[in-house]
Amino acid sequence: MRNWGVEQRGREFSTFYTAxxxxxxxxxxxxxxxxxxxxDLVAEAFTRAWTSWRKVREHPVPRAWVxxxxxxxxxxxxxxxxxxxxxxxxxxxxxxxxxxLAHSADVDLDQALVAALRRLPxxxxxxxxxxxxxxxxxxxxAKLLGISPGTVGAHLHRALATLRAQTHSFSDQEVTS
Amino acid sequence: MNDDDMLxxxxxxxxxxxxxxxxxRMGQRPEAIMARARGRRLRxxxxxxxGGLALAIGVALSLSGGTSAASGDQPGAPSRSSGSRxxxxxxxxxxxxTSPDGVVEVTIRELKDPAGLxxxxxxxxxxxxxxxxHVCSSPDDKLQVSEVVHKLPGDGGLAMAIDPExxxxxxxxxxxxxxxxxxxIEDGPAAxxxxxxxxxxxxxxxxPKAND
Numbered sequence: 001m002r003n004w005g006v007e008q009r010g011r012e013f014s015t016f017y018t019a020x021x022x023x024x025x026x027x028x029x030x031x032x033x034x035x036x037x038x039x040d041l042v043a044e045a046f047t048r049a050w051t052s053w054r055k056v057r058e059h060p061v062p063r064a065w066v067x068x069x070x071x072x073x074x075x076x077x078x079x080x081x082x083x084x085x086x087x088x089x090x091x092x093x094x095x096x097x098x099x100x101l102a103h104s105a106d107v108d109l110d111q112a113l114v115a116a117l118r119r120l121p122x123x124x125x126x127x128x129x130x131x132x133x134x135x136x137x138x139x140x141x142a143k144l145l146g147i148s149p150g151t152v153g154a155h156l157h158r159a160l161a162t163l164r165a166q167t168h169s170f171s172d173q174e175v176t177s
Numbered sequence: 178m179n180d181d182d183m184l185x186x187x188x189x190x191x192x193x194x195x196x197x198x199x200x201x202r203m204g205q206r207p208e209a210i211m212a213r214a215r216g217r218r219l220r221x222x223x224x225x226x227x228g229g230l231a232l233a234i235g236v237a238l239s240l241s242g243g244t245s246a247a248s249g250d251q252p253g254a255p256s257r258s259s260g261s262r263x264x265x266x267x268x269x270x271x272x273x274x275t276s277p278d279g280v281v282e283v284t285i286r287e288l289k290d291p292a293g294l295x296x297x298x299x300x301x302x303x304x305x306x307x308x309x310x311h312v313c314s315s316p317d318d319k320l321q322v323s324e325v326v327h328k329l330p331g332d333g334g335l336a337m338a339i340d341p342e343x344x345x346x347x348x349x350x351x352x353x354x355x356x357x358x359x360x361x362i363e364d365g366p367a368a369x370x371x372x373x374x375x376x377x378x379x380x381x382x383x384x385p386k387a388n389d
Binding site for chain 2: 004013021026029030035042043047050051132133156157164
């Protein structure tokens with residue numbers, strides 16, 4: 001009986017992972033802009049999701065839980081690695097990395113907007129991500145982040161003001177799209 | 178433009194951006210994620226925290242009787258192909274452990290005995306070219322190393338999970354181990370990874386030319 005429960009949970013998680021992993025990866029990639037880092041973060045988040053599967057499976061939006069966890073994942077060691085010389089020859093190292101986002105010709109980014117998003121403080125980025133990609137309202141966003149709805153509103157307002165200021169051209173043309 | 182308009186514009190633009198990434202896919206299988214969580218739980222049971230590296234080494238050594246151990250008949254381990262076997266080697270400098278689903282977890286704290294590490298990985302079904310202090314790569318086609326190696330976050334060492342079954346036939350991993358410097362301060366080992374066809378000529382810029 002116990003084994004059946006474990007197997008059932010494993011199947012459940014596998015189904016969830018298979019259905020969600022690519023979407024979560026793309027959302028995190030939009031946020032961080034580095035393919036390998038995004039994969040590391042999402043893998044870490046799904047690992048934590050499986051560890052806490054009883055809780056996560058009951059979450060109203062498990063994918064949002066995963067993305068939020070990924071953005072929060074403390075991967076300081078690996079994140080520092082990206083910024084600094086890793087081995088004696090940094091150019092060789094760069095050659096081994098693949099960053100599809102940076103090099104893909106088919107990705108038509110609004111680069112100013114995405115760049116501005118990535119410069120936002122983590123909490124503001126979380127709010128934008130949950131509101132934009134998961135269409136969560138203020139209350140649901142507040143619940144997921146463990147903060148008050150008023151604080152969500154304040155973060156959102158500040159984030160949008162920053163984005164507006166940094167992407168004038170985008171602001172001017174978006175209304176027609 | 179008010180906040181609602183701006184948010185709508187953000188939604189439109191970021192959704193387009195995400196949708197343009199349809200070629201980006203997560204390579205890891207669910208079994209690998211679950212195995213990683215299982216390994217973490219096991220390490221937790223052994224009392225190993227991120228801040229307890231010295232303790233971790235001590236535990237690993239005591240569990241293996243103070244020496245390395247390799248076995249091919251771990252209970253529950255899947256049968257492995259091409260002569261590879263489940264490997265469990267835990268040294269102060271590095272560890273290689275095959276999880277029940279065949280993923281090989283490697284932690285490098287110090288690059289000592291690279292020949293021993295190379296052989297241990299080969300025993301685990303992971304052919305590697307291991308270099309120290311410089312990175313080698315092939316000018317040939319780049320293969321998808323991200324589908325084979327997944328770096329594990331954590332402090333106190335370089336940790337990665339390697340899936341031998343995801344390696345295309347006739348390939349080998351090229352791992353360059355170096356020292357991470359943060360703001361000019363040495364901060365432990367780090368690696369650059371590549372997946373190359375076996376026997377491909379490798380460019381190794383920075384490699385000392387003496388004794389060639």
